Amino acid sequence: xxxxxxxxxxxxxxxxxxxxxxxxxxxxxxxxxxxxxxxxxxxxxxxxxxxxxxxxxxxxxxxxxxxxxxxxxxxxxxxxxxxxxxxxxxxxxxxxxxxxxxxxxxxxxxxxxxxxxxxxxxxxxxxxxxxxxxxxxxxxxxxxxxxxxxxxxxxxxxxxxxxxxxxxxxxxxxxxxxxxxxxxxxxxxxxxxxxxxxxxxxxxxxxxxxxxxxxxxxxxxxxxxxxxxxxxxxxxxxxxxxxxxxxxxx
Amino acid sequence: xxxxxxxxxxxxxxxxxxxxxxxxxxxxxxxxxxxxxxxxxxxxxxxxxxxxxxxxxxxxxxxxxxxxxxxxxxxxxxxxxxxxxxxxxxxxxxxxxxxxxxxxxxxxxxxxxxxxxxxxxxxxxxxxxxxxxxxxxxxxxxxxxxxxxxxxxxxxxxxxxxxxxxxxxxxxxxxxxxxxxxxxxxxxxxxxxxxxxxxxxxxxxxxxxxxxxxxxxxxxxxxx
Numbered sequence: 001x002x003x004x005x006x007x008x009x010x011x012x013x014x015x016x017x018x019x020x021x022x023x024x025x026x027x028x029x030x031x032x033x034x035x036x037x038x039x040x041x042x043x044x045x046x047x048x049x050x051x052x053x054x055x056x057x058x059x060x061x062x063x064x065x066x067x068x069x070x071x072x073x074x075x076x077x078x079x080x081x082x083x084x085x086x087x088x089x090x091x092x093x094x095x096x097x098x099x100x101x102x103x104x105x106x107x108x109x110x111x112x113x114x115x116x117x118x119x120x121x122x123x124x125x126x127x128x129x130x131x132x133x134x135x136x137x138x139x140x141x142x143x144x145x146x147x148x149x150x151x152x153x154x155x156x157x158x159x160x161x162x163x164x165x166x167x168x169x170x171x172x173x174x175x176x177x178x179x180x181x182x183x184x185x186x187x188x189x190x191x192x193x194x195x196x197x198x199x200x201x202x203x204x205x206x207x208x209x210x211x212x213x214x215x216x217x218x219x220x221x222x223x224x225x226x227x228x229x230x231x232x233x234x235x236x237x238x239x240x241x242x243x244x245x246x247x248x249x250x
Numbered sequence: 251x252x253x254x255x256x257x258x259x260x261x262x263x264x265x266x267x268x269x270x271x272x273x274x275x276x277x278x279x280x281x282x283x284x285x286x287x288x289x290x291x292x293x294x295x296x297x298x299x300x301x302x303x304x305x306x307x308x309x310x311x312x313x314x315x316x317x318x319x320x321x322x323x324x325x326x327x328x329x330x331x332x333x334x335x336x337x338x339x340x341x342x343x344x345x346x347x348x349x350x351x352x353x354x355x356x357x358x359x360x361x362x363x364x365x366x367x368x369x370x371x372x373x374x375x376x377x378x379x380x381x382x383x384x385x386x387x388x389x390x391x392x393x394x395x396x397x398x399x400x401x402x403x404x405x406x407x408x409x410x411x412x413x414x415x416x417x418x419x420x421x422x423x424x425x426x427x428x429x430x431x432x433x434x435x436x437x438x439x440x441x442x443x444x445x446x447x448x449x450x451x452x453x454x455x456x457x458x459x460x461x462x463x464x465x466x467x468x469x470x471x472x473x474x
Protein backbone atom coordinates (compact mmCIF):
# COMPACT_ATOMS: atom_id res chain seq x y z
CA UNK A 1 0.00 0.00 0.00
CA UNK A 2 0.97 3.63 -0.45
CA UNK A 3 0.66 6.15 2.34
CA UNK A 4 1.11 9.88 2.80
CA UNK A 5 2.96 10.76 5.99
CA UNK A 6 2.93 14.15 7.70
CA UNK A 7 5.97 13.96 9.94
CA UNK A 8 7.13 16.51 12.48
CA UNK A 9 10.61 17.68 11.51
CA UNK A 10 12.62 19.82 13.90
CA UNK A 11 16.35 20.43 13.60
CA UNK A 12 16.98 20.90 17.32
CA UNK A 13 15.48 22.07 20.62
CA UNK A 14 15.55 25.71 19.54
CA UNK A 15 14.19 25.16 16.04
CA UNK A 16 10.54 26.00 15.44
CA UNK A 17 9.82 22.79 13.55
CA UNK A 18 7.04 21.95 11.10
CA UNK A 19 5.14 19.06 9.58
CA UNK A 20 6.80 17.66 6.46
CA UNK A 21 5.09 15.54 3.82
CA UNK A 22 6.64 12.19 2.91
CA UNK A 23 5.43 9.34 0.74
CA UNK A 24 5.70 5.73 1.92
CA UNK A 25 5.42 3.48 -1.10
CA UNK A 26 4.99 -0.29 -1.43
CA UNK A 27 4.37 -0.71 2.27
CA UNK A 28 3.73 -4.31 3.32
CA UNK A 29 0.86 -4.81 5.81
CA UNK A 30 3.18 -7.16 7.74
CA UNK A 31 5.69 -4.40 8.46
CA UNK A 32 5.76 -2.80 11.86
CA UNK A 33 5.24 0.97 11.94
CA UNK A 34 8.93 1.48 12.70
CA UNK A 35 9.97 -0.77 9.82
CA UNK A 36 7.81 1.36 7.55
CA UNK A 37 9.69 4.43 8.83
CA UNK A 38 13.00 2.56 8.31
CA UNK A 39 12.05 2.12 4.63
CA UNK A 40 11.13 5.79 4.31
CA UNK A 41 14.48 6.69 5.87
CA UNK A 42 16.37 4.38 3.47
CA UNK A 43 14.80 6.27 0.57
CA UNK A 44 15.61 9.64 2.17
CA UNK A 45 19.25 8.62 2.69
CA UNK A 46 19.52 7.48 -0.94
CA UNK A 47 18.23 10.89 -2.00
CA UNK A 48 20.91 12.49 0.16
CA UNK A 49 18.34 13.92 2.55
CA UNK A 50 18.33 13.76 6.32
CA UNK A 51 16.43 10.74 7.69
CA UNK A 52 13.56 11.11 10.13
CA UNK A 53 14.95 10.83 13.65
CA UNK A 54 12.92 8.69 16.07
CA UNK A 55 13.46 6.79 19.32
CA UNK A 56 13.42 2.99 19.38
CA UNK A 57 15.18 0.18 21.17
CA UNK A 58 13.80 -3.29 21.89
CA UNK A 59 11.10 -3.30 19.19
CA UNK A 60 9.33 -5.91 21.34
CA UNK A 61 6.99 -3.55 23.15
CA UNK A 62 8.70 -3.84 26.52
CA UNK A 63 11.30 -1.08 26.83
CA UNK A 64 9.17 2.06 26.48
CA UNK A 65 11.57 3.84 24.18
CA UNK A 66 9.42 4.39 21.10
CA UNK A 67 7.39 7.53 21.38
CA UNK A 68 5.28 8.74 18.50
CA UNK A 69 1.85 10.28 18.40
CA UNK A 70 0.12 8.77 15.37
CA UNK A 71 -3.00 10.52 14.15
CA UNK A 72 -3.38 12.22 17.53
CA UNK A 73 -3.02 9.04 19.58
CA UNK A 74 0.17 8.20 21.48
CA UNK A 75 1.46 4.87 20.13
CA UNK A 76 -1.22 4.94 17.41
CA UNK A 77 -4.68 3.50 16.95
CA UNK A 78 -4.26 0.00 18.39
CA UNK A 79 -5.12 -0.28 22.09
CA UNK A 80 -2.41 -1.41 24.55
CA UNK A 81 0.25 -1.52 21.85
CA UNK A 82 3.52 0.37 21.53
CA UNK A 83 4.51 1.95 18.20
CA UNK A 84 7.06 -0.81 17.56
CA UNK A 85 4.35 -3.46 17.88
CA UNK A 86 1.88 -1.54 15.76
CA UNK A 87 1.66 -3.13 12.33
CA UNK A 88 0.79 -1.57 9.02
CA UNK A 89 -2.23 -3.83 8.65
CA UNK A 90 -3.93 -1.32 10.95
CA UNK A 91 -3.86 1.14 8.05
CA UNK A 92 -5.18 1.02 4.53
CA UNK A 93 -3.93 2.10 1.14
CA UNK A 94 -4.08 5.84 0.60
CA UNK A 95 -4.23 6.74 4.31
CA UNK A 96 -2.81 10.04 5.50
CA UNK A 97 -0.87 9.56 8.72
CA UNK A 98 0.21 12.34 11.07
CA UNK A 99 3.32 11.50 13.11
CA UNK A 100 4.21 13.91 15.92
CA UNK A 101 6.46 13.78 18.99
CA UNK A 102 5.16 13.58 22.59
CA UNK A 103 3.93 17.08 23.41
CA UNK A 104 4.50 18.45 26.90
CA UNK A 105 6.57 21.23 28.40
CA UNK A 106 8.41 18.63 30.49
CA UNK A 107 9.36 16.76 27.30
CA UNK A 108 11.29 19.22 25.11
CA UNK A 109 11.81 18.03 21.53
CA UNK A 110 15.46 17.17 20.89
CA UNK A 111 15.09 16.41 17.19
CA UNK A 112 12.18 15.42 14.95
CA UNK A 113 10.27 12.78 16.93
CA UNK A 114 12.72 12.41 19.83
CA UNK A 115 11.91 14.14 23.11
CA UNK A 116 13.89 14.42 26.33
CA UNK A 117 12.13 12.22 28.89
CA UNK A 118 14.70 12.46 31.69
CA UNK A 119 12.16 14.45 33.74
CA UNK A 120 10.51 11.08 34.48
CA UNK A 121 13.82 9.68 35.70
CA UNK A 122 14.10 12.59 38.14
CA UNK A 123 10.59 11.83 39.47
CA UNK A 124 11.72 8.25 40.17
CA UNK A 125 14.93 9.54 41.76
CA UNK A 126 12.76 11.57 44.15
CA UNK A 127 11.38 8.41 45.79
CA UNK A 128 10.42 5.67 43.38
CA UNK A 129 12.59 3.08 45.07
CA UNK A 130 13.05 1.11 48.29
CA UNK A 131 16.13 2.04 50.30
CA UNK A 132 18.14 -1.05 51.16
CA UNK A 133 21.29 -0.37 53.10
CA UNK A 134 22.79 -3.65 54.30
CA UNK A 135 22.23 -7.36 54.66
CA UNK A 136 22.18 -10.41 52.47
CA UNK A 137 19.57 -11.36 49.94
CA UNK A 138 16.36 -12.19 51.83
CA UNK A 139 14.74 -15.59 51.35
CA UNK A 140 12.09 -15.52 48.63
CA UNK A 141 9.16 -16.25 50.93
CA UNK A 142 10.49 -14.65 54.12
CA UNK A 143 7.87 -11.90 53.84
CA UNK A 144 4.41 -13.23 53.01
CA UNK A 145 2.41 -11.10 50.58
CA UNK A 146 -1.26 -11.75 49.80
CA UNK A 147 -1.79 -12.84 46.20
CA UNK A 148 -4.15 -9.95 45.45
CA UNK A 149 -1.59 -7.41 46.65
CA UNK A 150 1.20 -9.04 44.67
CA UNK A 151 -1.01 -9.05 41.56
CA UNK A 152 -1.92 -5.37 41.98
CA UNK A 153 1.74 -4.46 42.49
CA UNK A 154 2.63 -6.38 39.34
CA UNK A 155 -0.14 -4.61 37.39
CA UNK A 156 1.39 -1.26 38.39
CA UNK A 157 4.89 -2.54 37.66
CA UNK A 158 3.85 -3.15 34.07
CA UNK A 159 4.48 0.57 33.44
CA UNK A 160 7.39 0.86 31.01
CA UNK A 161 7.78 4.59 31.56
CA UNK A 162 7.26 5.53 27.92
CA UNK A 163 5.45 8.79 28.70
CA UNK A 164 2.38 8.12 26.53
CA UNK A 165 0.20 9.14 29.50
CA UNK A 166 1.86 12.57 29.53
CA UNK A 167 1.56 12.86 25.75
CA UNK A 168 -2.15 12.00 25.89
CA UNK A 169 -3.02 14.18 28.89
CA UNK A 170 -4.55 17.54 27.92
CA UNK A 171 -2.74 18.93 30.99
CA UNK A 172 0.63 17.32 30.29
CA UNK A 173 0.36 15.55 33.64
CA UNK A 174 2.47 12.53 34.57
CA UNK A 175 -0.02 11.37 37.21
CA UNK A 176 -0.58 7.88 35.75
CA UNK A 177 3.17 7.29 35.56
CA UNK A 178 3.72 8.54 39.13
CA UNK A 179 0.75 6.51 40.38
CA UNK A 180 2.14 3.33 38.81
CA UNK A 181 5.53 3.91 40.43
CA UNK A 182 3.94 4.71 43.80
CA UNK A 183 1.40 1.89 43.43
CA UNK A 184 3.91 -0.89 42.72
CA UNK A 185 5.66 -0.17 46.02
CA UNK A 186 2.63 0.83 48.12
CA UNK A 187 1.14 -2.66 47.84
CA UNK A 188 4.28 -4.43 49.04
CA UNK A 189 5.47 -4.53 52.67
CA UNK A 190 8.97 -3.54 51.55
CA UNK A 191 7.59 -0.26 50.21
CA UNK A 192 5.55 0.74 53.27
CA UNK A 193 8.26 2.31 55.50
CA UNK A 194 8.93 5.05 52.92
CA UNK A 195 5.38 5.29 51.53
CA UNK A 196 4.54 8.72 52.97
CA UNK A 197 7.76 10.47 52.00
CA UNK A 198 7.67 8.79 48.57
CA UNK A 199 4.23 10.08 47.57
CA UNK A 200 4.96 13.60 48.82
CA UNK A 201 8.34 13.83 47.12
CA UNK A 202 7.29 12.30 43.81
CA UNK A 203 4.15 14.41 43.37
CA UNK A 204 6.11 17.54 44.30
CA UNK A 205 8.91 16.71 41.86
CA UNK A 206 6.34 16.08 39.14
CA UNK A 207 5.22 19.71 39.36
CA UNK A 208 8.76 21.04 39.63
CA UNK A 209 9.64 19.25 36.41
CA UNK A 210 6.91 21.16 34.57
CA UNK A 211 4.22 18.48 34.33
CA UNK A 212 0.61 19.57 34.83
CA UNK A 213 -2.01 18.39 37.32
CA UNK A 214 -4.46 15.54 36.81
CA UNK A 215 -8.02 16.69 36.18
CA UNK A 216 -9.41 13.22 35.53
CA UNK A 217 -9.77 13.21 31.75
CA UNK A 218 -8.55 9.57 31.77
CA UNK A 219 -6.92 10.01 28.35
CA UNK A 220 -3.79 8.49 29.94
CA UNK A 221 -5.43 5.14 30.62
CA UNK A 222 -6.83 5.03 27.07
CA UNK A 223 -3.35 5.62 25.61
CA UNK A 224 -1.26 3.46 27.95
CA UNK A 225 0.36 0.62 25.97
CA UNK A 226 0.37 -1.47 29.14
CA UNK A 227 -3.23 -0.72 30.13
CA UNK A 228 -2.31 0.82 33.49
CA UNK A 229 -5.62 1.64 35.16
CA UNK A 230 -6.50 5.06 36.58
CA UNK A 231 -7.40 3.14 39.75
CA UNK A 232 -3.71 3.66 40.55
CA UNK A 233 -4.28 7.42 40.50
CA UNK A 234 -7.04 6.93 43.10
CA UNK A 235 -4.57 4.76 45.05
CA UNK A 236 -1.93 7.49 44.78
CA UNK A 237 -4.45 9.98 46.14
CA UNK A 238 -5.22 7.62 49.04
CA UNK A 239 -1.50 7.26 49.72
CA UNK A 240 -1.26 11.04 49.87
CA UNK A 241 -4.19 11.24 52.31
CA UNK A 242 -2.44 8.64 54.49
CA UNK A 243 0.71 10.78 54.42
CA UNK A 244 -1.11 13.95 55.55
CA UNK A 245 -0.90 13.26 59.32
CA UNK A 246 2.86 12.85 58.96
CA UNK A 247 3.39 16.31 57.49
CA UNK A 248 5.22 18.57 59.89
CA UNK A 249 4.93 22.34 60.21
CA UNK A 250 8.71 22.77 60.32
CA UNK B 251 7.94 16.30 54.80
CA UNK B 252 6.57 19.70 55.55
CA UNK B 253 3.00 20.91 55.72
CA UNK B 254 3.80 23.19 52.79
CA UNK B 255 3.90 20.03 50.65
CA UNK B 256 0.12 20.45 50.49
CA UNK B 257 0.72 23.45 48.24
CA UNK B 258 3.78 22.07 46.46
CA UNK B 259 2.41 18.63 45.65
CA UNK B 260 0.06 18.19 42.74
CA UNK B 261 -2.20 15.93 44.83
CA UNK B 262 -2.17 18.39 47.73
CA UNK B 263 -3.39 21.18 45.49
CA UNK B 264 -6.09 18.97 44.03
CA UNK B 265 -7.33 18.09 47.53
CA UNK B 266 -8.19 21.76 48.01
CA UNK B 267 -10.24 21.63 44.81
CA UNK B 268 -12.00 18.40 45.76
CA UNK B 269 -12.86 19.38 49.36
CA UNK B 270 -14.09 22.87 48.47
CA UNK B 271 -15.98 21.44 45.50
CA UNK B 272 -17.64 18.86 47.72
CA UNK B 273 -18.79 21.59 50.13
CA UNK B 274 -20.18 23.68 47.27
CA UNK B 275 -21.93 20.70 45.67
CA UNK B 276 -23.40 19.81 49.08
CA UNK B 277 -24.76 23.32 49.32
CA UNK B 278 -26.20 23.12 45.81
CA UNK B 279 -28.15 20.00 46.82
CA UNK B 280 -29.32 21.49 50.15
CA UNK B 281 -30.29 24.77 48.46
CA UNK B 282 -32.50 22.87 46.02
CA UNK B 283 -34.19 21.00 48.86
CA UNK B 284 -34.95 24.31 50.56
CA UNK B 285 -36.21 25.88 47.35
CA UNK B 286 -38.67 23.10 46.66
CA UNK B 287 -40.79 24.57 49.47
CA UNK B 288 -41.88 26.94 46.70
CA UNK B 289 -44.09 24.17 45.35
CA UNK B 290 -45.81 23.85 48.74
CA UNK B 291 -47.10 27.38 48.36
CA UNK B 292 -46.53 30.89 49.56
CA UNK B 293 -46.77 30.13 53.27
CA UNK B 294 -44.25 27.29 53.11
CA UNK B 295 -41.41 29.12 51.34
CA UNK B 296 -41.91 32.29 53.38
CA UNK B 297 -41.82 30.26 56.57
CA UNK B 298 -38.66 28.52 55.33
CA UNK B 299 -37.03 31.88 54.54
CA UNK B 300 -38.00 33.23 57.94
CA UNK B 301 -36.63 30.17 59.73
CA UNK B 302 -33.35 30.54 57.86
CA UNK B 303 -33.00 34.16 58.88
CA UNK B 304 -33.85 33.32 62.48
CA UNK B 305 -30.70 31.19 62.59
CA UNK B 306 -28.78 34.48 62.77
CA UNK B 307 -25.12 33.84 63.57
CA UNK B 308 -25.36 30.18 62.52
CA UNK B 309 -26.53 31.31 59.09
CA UNK B 310 -23.56 33.63 58.88
CA UNK B 311 -21.14 30.86 59.86
CA UNK B 312 -22.57 28.81 56.97
CA UNK B 313 -22.36 31.74 54.59
CA UNK B 314 -18.76 32.50 55.52
CA UNK B 315 -17.85 28.82 55.22
CA UNK B 316 -19.38 28.73 51.76
CA UNK B 317 -17.67 31.95 50.75
CA UNK B 318 -14.36 30.46 51.93
CA UNK B 319 -14.98 27.27 49.94
CA UNK B 320 -15.90 29.34 46.88
CA UNK B 321 -12.75 31.46 47.17
CA UNK B 322 -10.55 28.36 47.53
CA UNK B 323 -12.29 26.59 44.64
CA UNK B 324 -12.07 29.57 42.27
CA UNK B 325 -8.49 30.51 43.21
CA UNK B 326 -7.14 26.96 42.97
CA UNK B 327 -9.22 26.29 39.86
CA UNK B 328 -7.73 29.24 37.99
CA UNK B 329 -4.23 28.56 39.35
CA UNK B 330 -4.26 24.88 38.38
CA UNK B 331 -5.76 25.60 34.96
CA UNK B 332 -3.04 28.14 34.17
CA UNK B 333 -0.43 25.66 35.34
CA UNK B 334 -1.95 22.88 33.20
CA UNK B 335 -2.01 25.12 30.14
CA UNK B 336 1.65 25.99 30.68
CA UNK B 337 2.46 22.27 30.95
CA UNK B 338 0.97 21.66 27.49
CA UNK B 339 2.14 24.62 25.42
CA UNK B 340 1.50 22.88 22.10
CA UNK B 341 -1.23 20.50 21.01
CA UNK B 342 -1.30 18.05 18.12
CA UNK B 343 -1.90 18.88 14.46
CA UNK B 344 -4.28 15.94 14.40
CA UNK B 345 -6.38 15.70 17.54
CA UNK B 346 -8.02 12.45 18.64
CA UNK B 347 -10.02 12.34 21.85
CA UNK B 348 -10.41 8.90 23.40
CA UNK B 349 -11.84 9.18 26.87
CA UNK B 350 -12.40 12.75 27.99
CA UNK B 351 -15.74 14.54 27.79
CA UNK B 352 -16.87 18.02 26.78
CA UNK B 353 -17.67 18.67 30.44
CA UNK B 354 -14.14 17.73 31.54
CA UNK B 355 -12.54 19.86 28.85
CA UNK B 356 -14.62 22.94 29.65
CA UNK B 357 -14.46 22.92 33.48
CA UNK B 358 -12.79 26.33 33.63
CA UNK B 359 -15.38 27.90 31.31
CA UNK B 360 -18.41 26.30 32.96
CA UNK B 361 -16.87 27.25 36.31
CA UNK B 362 -16.37 30.90 35.39
CA UNK B 363 -19.87 31.06 33.86
CA UNK B 364 -21.20 29.57 37.08
CA UNK B 365 -19.32 32.15 39.14
CA UNK B 366 -20.84 34.98 37.09
CA UNK B 367 -24.27 33.38 37.50
CA UNK B 368 -23.83 33.04 41.29
CA UNK B 369 -22.89 36.72 41.54
CA UNK B 370 -25.99 37.68 39.55
CA UNK B 371 -28.17 35.30 41.57
CA UNK B 372 -26.97 36.85 44.84
CA UNK B 373 -27.57 40.38 43.51
CA UNK B 374 -30.97 39.26 42.29
CA UNK B 375 -32.56 37.28 45.12
CA UNK B 376 -30.34 37.80 48.17
CA UNK B 377 -29.26 41.45 47.96
CA UNK B 378 -32.12 42.41 45.59
CA UNK B 379 -29.97 45.01 43.81
CA UNK B 380 -31.01 43.93 40.31
CA UNK B 381 -34.31 42.90 38.77
CA UNK B 382 -37.72 43.98 39.98
CA UNK B 383 -38.48 46.91 42.26
CA UNK B 384 -38.54 45.56 45.82
CA UNK B 385 -41.79 47.46 46.43
CA UNK B 386 -43.55 44.97 44.15
CA UNK B 387 -43.07 42.12 46.60
CA UNK B 388 -42.58 43.71 50.02
CA UNK B 389 -45.02 45.32 52.39
CA UNK B 390 -44.78 48.77 53.96
CA UNK B 391 -42.67 47.42 56.83
CA UNK B 392 -40.11 46.12 54.33
CA UNK B 393 -41.07 42.48 54.91
CA UNK B 394 -40.27 40.59 51.69
CA UNK B 395 -42.74 38.08 50.28
CA UNK B 396 -40.26 35.52 48.91
CA UNK B 397 -42.93 33.58 47.04
CA UNK B 398 -44.16 36.71 45.23
CA UNK B 399 -40.57 37.77 44.48
CA UNK B 400 -39.78 34.44 42.79
CA UNK B 401 -43.06 34.16 40.91
CA UNK B 402 -42.91 37.75 39.60
CA UNK B 403 -39.26 37.31 38.56
CA UNK B 404 -39.83 34.10 36.65
CA UNK B 405 -42.79 35.54 34.77
CA UNK B 406 -40.16 37.43 32.74
CA UNK B 407 -38.73 35.30 29.94
CA UNK B 408 -35.25 36.95 29.82
CA UNK B 409 -34.72 35.92 33.44
CA UNK B 410 -35.96 32.39 32.76
CA UNK B 411 -33.48 32.21 29.90
CA UNK B 412 -30.64 33.57 32.04
CA UNK B 413 -31.33 31.07 34.82
CA UNK B 414 -31.55 28.24 32.30
CA UNK B 415 -28.10 29.24 31.00
CA UNK B 416 -26.67 29.39 34.51
CA UNK B 417 -28.15 25.99 35.34
CA UNK B 418 -26.74 24.52 32.14
CA UNK B 419 -23.28 25.64 33.32
CA UNK B 420 -24.00 24.05 36.71
CA UNK B 421 -24.97 20.78 35.05
CA UNK B 422 -21.91 20.73 32.82
CA UNK B 423 -19.62 21.51 35.77
CA UNK B 424 -21.13 18.91 38.10
CA UNK B 425 -21.42 16.18 35.47
CA UNK B 426 -17.61 15.97 35.55
CA UNK B 427 -17.01 17.44 39.01
CA UNK B 428 -18.94 14.95 41.14
CA UNK B 429 -17.21 11.76 39.95
CA UNK B 430 -13.91 13.62 39.69
CA UNK B 431 -14.13 14.52 43.39
CA UNK B 432 -14.41 10.88 44.39
CA UNK B 433 -11.40 9.96 42.25
CA UNK B 434 -9.32 12.79 43.74
CA UNK B 435 -10.28 11.79 47.27
CA UNK B 436 -9.22 8.24 46.45
CA UNK B 437 -12.72 6.87 47.04
CA UNK B 438 -12.62 4.99 43.77
CA UNK B 439 -11.39 1.79 42.18
CA UNK B 440 -11.63 -0.02 38.86
CA UNK B 441 -15.18 -1.31 39.47
CA UNK B 442 -16.45 1.90 41.08
CA UNK B 443 -15.12 4.35 38.51
CA UNK B 444 -17.59 3.63 35.67
CA UNK B 445 -20.43 3.54 38.21
CA UNK B 446 -19.32 6.82 39.76
CA UNK B 447 -19.04 8.47 36.36
CA UNK B 448 -22.64 7.48 35.60
CA UNK B 449 -23.89 8.32 39.10
CA UNK B 450 -22.23 11.75 38.86
CA UNK B 451 -24.00 12.38 35.59
CA UNK B 452 -27.34 11.23 37.00
CA UNK B 453 -26.90 13.40 40.10
CA UNK B 454 -26.03 16.41 37.93
CA UNK B 455 -29.10 15.71 35.77
CA UNK B 456 -31.32 15.41 38.85
CA UNK B 457 -30.04 18.74 40.17
CA UNK B 458 -30.57 20.33 36.75
CA UNK B 459 -34.13 19.01 36.52
CA UNK B 460 -34.91 20.09 40.09
CA UNK B 461 -33.56 23.60 39.68
CA UNK B 462 -34.96 24.10 36.17
CA UNK B 463 -38.43 23.17 37.37
CA UNK B 464 -38.55 26.37 39.45
CA UNK B 465 -38.26 29.00 36.68
CA UNK B 466 -39.98 26.84 34.04
CA UNK B 467 -43.02 25.77 36.07
CA UNK B 468 -43.37 29.33 37.32
CA UNK B 469 -43.15 30.81 33.83
CA UNK B 470 -45.76 28.43 32.49
CA UNK B 471 -48.10 29.31 35.30
CA UNK B 472 -47.98 26.06 37.26
CA UNK B 473 -46.81 27.89 40.39
CA UNK B 474 -49.02 30.75 41.43
